[in-house]
Amino acid sequence: MVSQTCARRRFEHRVSRSVEAALLTAMLLAFFVVSLVLLSRKGLFIDDSMHMPAGYSYLLTHDYRLNQEHPPLIKLLSGLGLWELHLYFPFESPGWQQAATPGDPEDGMVRIEEAFFESNAKQFERIAFYGRLPVLVIPLLLLLAAWWFTRQLFGPVPALISVFLLAMEPNIAGNAIVVQNDVAAALALLLFVIAVKKFVTDARVIGALALGGALGLGLVTKYSLVVLVPVSCVIVIACVMWRLIRKRSSVGAVVLSSFVVFVTAYLILIACYAFHIDRIDANESSEIANWFYLSGQTAEAFKRLLIWLPPLLPRYFVSGIDMVVQDSRDGRPAFLLGQISDTGWWYYFPVAFALKTTIPFLLASIGGFVWAVYQVLRCKCYAILYVVMPGVFYLALTMTSHLNIGVRHLLPMFPFAAIAGAGFVSAVIECGLKRSRGLGVAVAAVALVPCLVIAVSAFPNYLTYFSPLAGGAARGWQMLSDSNVETGQEVKPLARYLKDHGENRVTGIMVGGEFLKFYGIQADDFPGWYDDEDSEDAAEPIKTEYIAIGAWYLAEIDLSDKQKEIIDRYRQQKPEMMVGDSIFVFRRQH
Secondary structure, three states: OHHHHHHHOOOOOOOOHHHHHHHHHHHHHHHHHHHHHHHHHOOOOOOHHHHHHHHHHHHHHOOOOOOOOOOOHHHHHHHHHHHOOOOOOOOOOHHHHHOOOOOOOOOOHHHHHHHHHHHOHHHHHHHHHHOOHHHHHHHHHHHHHHHHHHHHHHOHHHHHHHHHHHHHOHHHHHHOOOOOOHHHHHHHHHHHHHHHHHHHHOOOHHHHHHHHHHHHHHHOOOHHHHHHHHHHHHHHHHHHHHHHHOOOOOHHHHHHHHHHHHHHHHHHHHHHOOOOOEOOOHHHHHHHHHHOOOOHHHHHHHHHHHHHOOOOEOHHHHHHHHHHHHHHHHOOOEEEOOEEEOOOOOOHHHHHHHHHOOHHHHHHHHHHHHHHHHHHHHHOOHHHHHHHHHHHHHHHHHHOOOOOOOHHHHHHHHHHHHHHHHHHHHHHHHHHHHHOHHHHHHHHHHHHHHHHHHHHHHOOOOOOOOOHHHOOHHHHOOOEOHHHOOOOOOHHHHHHHHHHOOOOEEEEEOOOHHHHHHHOOEEEOOOOOOOOOOOHHHHOOOOOOEEEEEHHHHOOOOOOHHHHHHHHHHHOOOOOEEEOOOEEEEEOOO
16 A cells, blocks of 8 residues: 555545546547547458358357357456347358367358358348447456556546557557457456455455456456466465465454455356356366477376366366467467568567557656666665566566457557556656646647647548558558458458449459448459469459559468469559558559
């Protein structure tokens, strides 16, 4: 408690509760309105098209076979938005049977996705809107949690600044409408840290319930957050030992609180899987042993122990974690600063963070973490460790992954960067106010106004935003790729652009191009794109007036030599339009 008071005393200027409530409400309302506009203007993120029908199938059947590589929470939330549309689900699709095998990386989802949208083509726009609408609650809760936690640590002014920094950051605003688990993971990790703080100061049942609830939320949100299980074990054991040594609790009390933590988390986990649980079998025990690089006699003993243990787990939970572990270890083709790698780079995410965040957010984050470390070491404000340690820990965790496909995987670090940045900015403003009111106001304006200016100027292309450090969106595709530059959302604006120019047909290649037909646009492949080099189709002329190439493909990542030859024709041409800072549109040369 002393350390927390130490941190709060550094911010003497306060605002009244009514002003604080009004400013917080205004920021939340503005964020919500902007998100609604994005829903209407942007098409589906490429993963939305898989997660939405998967979530709908969970509600229909309580069967979790589809899209096993992600936990169910966000997909269930999306499915709730689709429930009242009474959509047809294609259970007769071969993909439904294909998906029944746990751990199948294809898991039939592509076939199901195609059949689902084809069967409900007339309601495509309503599916896109209502399937994404419920997920807006996640970023709003994230902003509220950041405000509450920052207020506990530093006071009301830094709390409002932390919300402002998060709400103005394009990576948060852009991912707010995506049926994906990255923003939800940011919320889950922040709530976990808040719960840890509560448990450390109050290890009674209420604190245990909070920690168990946050742990369970993390497990059903993102598989990488399974690391919170050993972290929770260490925290619980440390707290138990401390309280027993200090004789602050009886043995029975600490045992009960420990039991409550893990039972609560377990119940949340299996409830999200509709209580479909099984004992760990031989195949699953082998998978789990492989996670820890066990071999020989050690692996055999460990597998026998797992099979003998009584805990029951959802089988798709185990297979999903296994898929993520393999992806993280094996990686996928990645692109960074003009280089291509199958295994990625250890420094990928720090570089991506620097290039994809706004300069004000980047400076506030770096300054915030340096300031926080100073507060801990020099001023003994140990409560700030609740901000520093989770942010650094998650960054370090991502740097061990070979799956380098987007800065969105780093989003769980963003709230801690914003909270530390808010503390730093508030401290600088406080120093200015002590000299003169005008200087304090000037410092606040210099620190915060650019965030608002960038958010307004980047609208609505938040997911494809690039910092001037990367040369802006016009050159960002030469620095990073994958979901950093192309997400499928720009297919809808592309269709609008073509119709505005009197066209209903286009030739090209882009992420999400298969959904152009639902906007009334016929999409033609490049002649010879999927054929052998000797194919006669490769010599056919392009018949459409417009050619569209997504930024991911323009970087020529993971393409055949023939496909690169086709793309090379356009790499040196100036596009007529860059739709959504993501899709290059060229006019056919006659």
